[in-house]
């Protein structure tokens with residue numbers, strides 16, 4: 001069941017069944033209640049997540065108490081929490097389970113992914129390419145949103 005989900009996921013495009021198994025072997029599964037926080041903006045990021053079922057909202061806030069603005073709503077098959085793994089920085093936003101009774105996630109520890117990539121560099125290359133593709137796609141969407149907001153501000157200023 002997990003292998004079917006991973007095989008269909010864009011993050012694992014091009015991986016053969018044996019390579020998929022490598023990722024399944026190091027994965028953990030966890031269920032979150034509605035409104036439960038997965039992680040908070042600014043915290044240390046040492047895990048990457050795949051949504052098996054449910055919905056995750058990504059929120060950005062300048063006030064640690066408030067939720068702020070919702071940047072994205074991610075659904076089944078989406079991965080999140082990958083940014084802090086790559087730039088070793090703090091979480092860029094808060095992730096919260098939402099809209100469902102429960103949200104099921106697959107979780108990978110960063111050191112386990114790093115070890116896998118080290119031992120299996122060809123598999124690592126495929127995964128890193130797929131993640132780059134996804135990040136580029138998200139940047140395009142973010143640029144469109146920035147553009148829309150800037151235009152709206154200019155309109156107000158005139």
Ligand code: CMP
Pocket residue numbers: 045058071072079080081082083084085090091092093094095138142
């Ligand atoms: P990370 O910075 O580790 O923690 C917050 C996560 O939210 C981030 O990784 C991405 O996976 C995700 N994220 C941040 N910004 C966006 C966005 N604009 N669209 C979709 N997902 C995002």
